[in-house]
Each structure stands twice: as C-alpha cells, then as structure tokens.
Amino acid sequence: MKRSFQTRLSDFGEVKEKKTKSSQRVMTTSSEPLMKRQKPVRKLWQKTTSKDEEWGVIDFDDTVLFVQLINGRLHAHGMEAVCKWCEGVLEIREETKVFCSGRCGRYQGEFSRNLSDFLKWEGVKSYTLRKIVAEVEALELEARDLEPISYAPNWSILYEYEDDLEIEDLSKE
DSSP states (O other): OOOOOOOOGGTOOOOOOOOOOTTTTTOOOOTOOOOOOOOOOOOOOOOOOOOTSSSEEEETEEEEEEEEEEETEETTEEEEOOOTTTTTTTEEETTTTEESSSSOEEEEEEEETTEEEEEEEEOOHHHHHHHHHHHHTOOOOOHHHHHSSSSTTTTTHHHHHHHHHHHHHHOOO
C-alpha cells in the first residue's frame, strides 16, 4: 500500500534561518501589560480629485469616472483616455459631449465639469458609499440621499452581533 505525504515548505528550497538568543521572543511577566496589535485603518474611498487641478466627470456607457483635464485632454487613472474602437484621442465638444478625434470620430459619452454629477450619474450606487464619496470628494448629495432610510437594511443586523461579541470579550478579562 502506497502512502502519500504532505508537501512541506522545505520541499520548495526555502532556507530556514536559525533563531539566535537575541532574536527569540522574550516572555513577559504577569505584571507587564500585553500589547495588542492595532488593526490597520482602511478607507472605503481614497481622495481622487484635487482643487489645484482641473477635473470633470465622464459617463462612458454607464461607467462613470472622474477624469483630469491636462492640456485639454482627458486622463483617467493616470493615463490618457482613448477611443475604444480606434484608440484615437478623445475631445470634448459642445462642453458636454465626448467624441473620438481619430479616424472613427464616434460619440463616446457625456462629460461634465460639475463633480457632483458623479453621484447624479450613478458613479456610486451604494447608499453608504455615496455618503462617504460625497464627504471625501466634497460633493453635493442628491435629495434622495438626504432622506432617512425608512427600513433597516439586512446587513445592519450584523453590526449588532459584532458589538455583543466585543462586550462579551471585555467581560471575560
């Protein structure tokens, strides 16, 4: 009968360093407080726009993006936006329409210099995230976002359990 063995890290050529006495963990006495590691703070939305630069909002087939205008050209995520059909340079016409200035000349989408149109055009659909984006980017919330929610979303119940667990953990100590 043939036996199979579990693969070990050492099978992949990893070299283990031997710990010296100075690098070994020192045990603390009961009188010393234990240090807890802090959880990293994560943000749901990183600041995108800047007041020192020229920004706008673009809607390409229901994909809404913040775009930066550099020398009259559209840049999204640090790269110049180009036509999806011929890769030509995009240009803004009539202050609200985006067309390809390359060989195809096709209509690409809507453009607005009002950054609050990011929320108006459904750049963010989540109620919670809309409020966070509006706060971080200094945008105006729509009237529907200012109305109180008349029901408790299903996910909010999870937070109740999380708070109860923290209270129980503290009482055990």
